[in-house]
Amino acid sequence: xxxxxxxxxxxxxxxxxxxxxxxKAGEALExxxxxxxxLGYLIEKNDQATIIAHEITGExxxxxxxxxxxxxxxxxxxxxxxxxx
Numbered sequence: 001x002x003x004x005x006x007x008x009x010x011x012x013x014x015x016x017x018x019x020x021x022x023x024k025a026g027e028a029l030e031x032x033x034x035x036x037x038x039l040g041y042l043i044e045k046n047d048q049a050t051i052i053a054h055e056i057t058g059e060x061x062x063x064x065x066x067x068x069x070x071x072x073x074x075x076x077x078x079x080x081x082x083x084x085x
Contacts, residue, residue: 006041008079011050013038013072035074038066045070 014033023031040052043062050070053062 006043006056008081009040009042009052010077010079011038011040011042011052011068012036012074012077013050013068014074015072038068039079040064040066042076045076050076 013036015036017032017034019028019031038052040054041056041062043051043053043065045051047070049067050073052066052068054064054066056062
C-alpha cells in the first residue's frame with residue numbers, strides 16, 4: 001500500500017464496454033475496451049485500487065473520490081505546474 005503526497009496526476013486506464021446485440025466470433029474479437037483519462041489528486045495506489053480525488057480542501061478533505069482497479073491502469077503521469085503567473 002503506497003500512500004501518496006497528493007500529487008496532481010492524469011491516470012490513463014481501461015474500462016469495460018458492452019456491445020449489445022448479436023456478433024459473429026470475428027467481430028467480437030475485434031471489439032475494444034474503453035480508454036479513459038482521469039485527472040485528480042493521487043491519494044493512494046495499491047495492488048487493488050488506484051485512488052484519486054477530483055478536489056481537495058485546504059483542510060485535506062477530498063471530494064469526488066474515484067477508485068480505479070490498479071490492474072486496469074495503463075499509465076500515471078504527474079502534472080507539473082508552472083510557478084510563473
